[in-house]
Amino acid sequence: MLLPGGTRVPADPGPLADSLALSALVAALPIVTLFLLLGVFRVPAWVAALGALAVALLVSIVAYSMPTGQALLTASQGATFALFPLVWTFGTAIWIYRMTVTSGHFDVLRRSFARVSDDQRVQAMVIAFCFGSVLEGLAGQGTPVAITTVMLLALGFGPMKAATVALVANTVPAAFGPLGLPITTLAGVTDLPADELGAMAGRQVPVIALLIPLLLVGMVGGRRALRRTWYVALACGMSFALAQFLTSNFFSVALADIVAGLVSAVVVAVVARVWPPRRDDDQAADPGSAKDVAERPDAPVEVWRAYAPYLVIVAIFGLSQVPAVAGALNSVTVLFDWPGLHLLNVSGEPSSLPVFKFNWLSSTGTLLVLAGLITMAILRVTPRAALVAYGQTLASLRWAILTVCGLLALAFVMNGSGQTATLGTWMAGAGGLFALLSPVLGWLGVALTGSDTSSNSLFGALQVTAAQRAGLDPVLLAAANASGGVIGKMISLQNLTIAASAVGLSGREGDLFRRMFGWSVVLICAMALLVGLQTTPVLSWMVP
Template sequence: MDTFTATTTAVGGSVGLSALVAILPLLTFFIMLLGVKAKAHTSALSALLVSIIVAVIGFKMPVGLTLMSGTQGLAYGAFPIVWIIVTALWFYQVTVESGRFEDLRLTFDRIGGGDIRIQAILIAFCFGGLLEALAGFGAPVAITATMILALGVKPLRAAVTVLVANTAPVAFGALAIPITTAGTLTGENPAHIGAIVGHQAPFVAVLVPFILLYLLDGFRGVRDAWPAALVIGLSFGLAQWWSATHFSYELTDIVACLVSLGVAVLFLKVWKPRGTEAFRERIGIEAPRATEGLRPVRVWMALLPYLVVVGVFAVGKLWKAGIDVPVALKKTDIKIPWPVTSGHIVTSSGKPISGTTFNLQWLSNPGTMLLIAGLIVTVLYMIFHENGRYRLGFGQSVAQLWHCFYRMRWSALTIVSVLALAYVMNFSGQTVSIGTYLASLGGVFAFLAPTLGWLGTAVTGSDTSANALFSNLQHTAATNAGLDPDLMLAANTSGGVVGKMISPQSLAIAATAVEMEGKESEIFKRVIPWSLAMLVIICTLVFLQSDLISWMLP
């Protein structure tokens, strides 16, 4: 079979015209979702079809290579992405089936002083950030959405809350793998890139708790509980800055989440929000049961599943004493050269691209770690119960895994279709054409640089993928424009942070978690204004950091 090299001038010899044609699949998705009001999986399949047509006719990619590029995306979407989400939902179901989740609700009620708005911030922002730091790939959204829904928050509000909350920690998610990817691909120091991100992401982190209050209870919520939002957001942002700059960029989110959660607990001991009962009445949530009878052992057992999660991921991602566990797990990965595409999609120098090798992370991926954590919790709940109360049978637990697979079927179709779309757009040159056009706009590029990360994450659902797509482009464009390459790489990462909430993958995960399958367009309409607003903030900040306030960079 002949080889194929993607070019950014495939259509009419023009970067601009190629970019214009390349954006058609994305327009198709959002027009179908918002204009036609089609279901998410129908919209994704329509966009995939358009991307295939554009790849073959517009970008002259052979049909066989185009179709097989899509199948690799399908495979990656199924494993690990869908696998991670299914196991995250299953893990939550284990706590529900055991009866311990109600105790967890009461525990958060006690910590948050009975205020659901504060509880939701602690769960979505602080705890969700910790899950993002360790797992990423949709698991935080899936788990925290179900937790907030169980508090009594309405489905749409719960979905929007967790999507917006999942912005601040994304840059340093999964032990800062997006930043490590950017550094590895460009030869730059990832620690320095991480430090620059640490001078950008906190500006978003400080705002997010205020936005969450507004989403949950409008301006009344902000007026009633703004001190808590300020303390949580400020402590998170400062810890992010300190860890990324002076400690470890890989551990930034873990430090920030633990600090903000600890500070919040201490602050709520001396301050109580106003309007707690009025908010419950407005949204029709019953008053909580008394927590006086919530004995320490019940609190401990309610928190146990999440302590196990943190422990399993800490060992899997960080443990190097005696045996380097992360390296040992990585050695179990199976590299599969993808049929037809491997060796036949090449760079302009004739070198095969590395992306056509499928990495089957059957043991090292977050989904398998969540499965292991869930099985450990199941066994512990089988052993430690109160005279039959809270007992969970092993068969009962495993049966829930099948239930979660069935429940995810349509969302899974959406996710694998979106990943197939991303792979076709990436391998054919459509995505890079859009990026190259934006990079060609001269001095204004410093302002637009975060837009590339935003676009890449919106398409793929991953800040890591966005950096894989655009890091070299950002580096080259910055060098040509006389800008700091590390600043542009950080800008790509920070832009991706606010693009994740509108990605079809994230929308499908959130919709499934709150049982709103097929209503992703409603969620999208609620989150897109916040995504755009925060993107403008990041674009402005990066533009200023490139010149007027360059002194603030490390």
């Protein structure tokens, strides 16, 4: 638990009446407020985020005795973190998309995909799941959702369908992307070997990966589509799961998502071409796509230009991970303590929470700007047109930006005041049953922060402590935090906001949340059961 201004965490289990249960109930009020406002009262996402933030501030000041000034400073740090790097990242990604629309090359891309397969079920797997996994493995921070959502939209998917498909697809890659950062972060806060944590996560997440393509096909076309396309979806899930398992266990955790995404894309393309699934007319990407493809053949150079922005993104992020390049980019990173903010950890030592990392050159958003400048040249977009597109992007994202700022301020206040730690400590009191709750803790962390890396930072050490007290394998439960967290991505307000904004559904994040919540609960229950069985002789053979 973290308390401000030199105040140490008390020895009692909670700040209220020496009751951990009562303390957890109070600490949960901001999250309950967020879910109720968004899912029940159907208010706009920015209202839900700011309402939950207000409750979190009240709880931190009244129940946790956090000075008002410190609480507000913590919120300001979270809001600034939302602007950089999060808004900087997904705003720039959507800007690149807008330039492809302005130049007409997104229509070329749509026709190109239609020539390979104009079946929405196949496109959902290749674009949202496979290509999205590559983007998550390279960039993360909302980039896969922002890019794949608008790609699906341009290919004829309805706005709501495009958003829901992209959100579901952006789950299992989150455990290892970008470039293994969630796992290395988990290793850093737990002092456990990163390779062991990655190997364990690689024996949990692929099980869920088997199900995601089947779920995507069902979302696109219903039960009939699933009956006709199950073998393509199964091939997609099995190839992805196998590649993710082998890469994370025997090669490189950092490349697990990239390798899995590329392998499964090739498998889907081959299977769908050799054994094309039967389909109904409404499963074509666009009712007029066949006629459009036939009447508007595109020159090879224009097709190359249409794919170029995404190839440039992959190339730039791949190059940025070369040790020499990464070192140069990070050499100008600035670390500083947030002015006026003073927090202590459980040992009474200065907390690392007030430290703000301004990696202006190596951040995902900056690398996307470089990709955007190269895209301008390739697509022959004038500087004026590019600036207009960026201005339009920011204008369209104004409510999304406010939402993300409120949400990250909420997360920082809950973490800085100790509310998050209270919830985790209360769940850790379940003893041996904590194995079932361990993935749920990661799920909750990602649902709140939008990031598996952040969730691992919040709860990684707690998972290890709880495992040791319960006599369970700490590597298993620490990895379960990352594995359970991936399922929280689909209900994270951050991702919901990005998806809704990308397809012009700002203000309807609540509708997306209600569509996602049921599936998220089903999948987190499946993950909890898997982890629980891995602590028993039934599946203990899966633990390395």
